[in-house]
Amino acid sequence: MNDLPKLDDLDRRILSTLLDDARVPYAEMAKQFQVSPATVHVRVEKMKAAGIIEGTEILVNTKKLGYDVCCFIGINLKAARDYHSALDKLNQLDEVVEAYYTTGAYNIFVKLMCRSIEELQFVLIDKLQAIDEVQSTETLISLQNPINRNVIP
Incomplete structure (x- = not known):
């Protein structure tokens, strides 16, 4: 139906x-x-x-705010049951701007915004990989975002 x-x-x-x-x-x-x-x-x-329109939002130019590093991180959890607690901890990191529960190589895929590579390194080592539920991560740094659009209604 x-x-x-x-x-x-x-x-x-x-x-x-x-x-x-x-x-x-x-x-x-x-x-x-x-x-x-x-x-x-x-x-x-x-x-x-009907929930088709959920609100309005302001688009922020992250570069103008000094966020020059956008990356995507695939996260493998120690156990599937760790999902909710890991997600709660990821949600507390200001640098995490999106998170997805995925199939395939990773349990969780996140988008991170940082001001510099040095800040990214700090976030990875001292924040993200310090989460007990995280077994391993793989980081992909975005060089540019040539396509960014909504679905066509």
């Missing part, structure tokens, strides 16, 4: 517009799509209620 919310063309166009710029006024979208502002408002509220 498929419980996914049904989106029509207008919903997709509204969502696409909001993904490009979440600050576009409903009245402007209404004019563009030849519907009333109330219709746009109702559609957005229905997508919020």
Whole structure:
């Protein structure tokens, strides 16, 4: 049984517009799509209620804040039962900005942001690898992020 919310063309166009710029006024979208502002408002509220739209966010330029090192770390845990406690400890590290529970070579895959290679080394040795549940790690340093986009509605 498929419980996914049904989106029509207008919903997709509204969502696409909001993904490009979440600050576009409903009245402007209404004019563009030849519907009333109330219709746009109702559609957005229905997508919020269905959990399709979970909020709005500010995009921060990490480089402008001095975070020059982005890396991905594959983490192997000592035991599968260590997942929840390891995740709790990873969540306490400010440098960890994303975490995924994965299949394959690693139990957990995290994205880390650091100001320098020296800071990355400190985080790896003194924070991440110091977590009791962590058996081993593999670090991949990102050289650039040429594609960064949302799914197309």
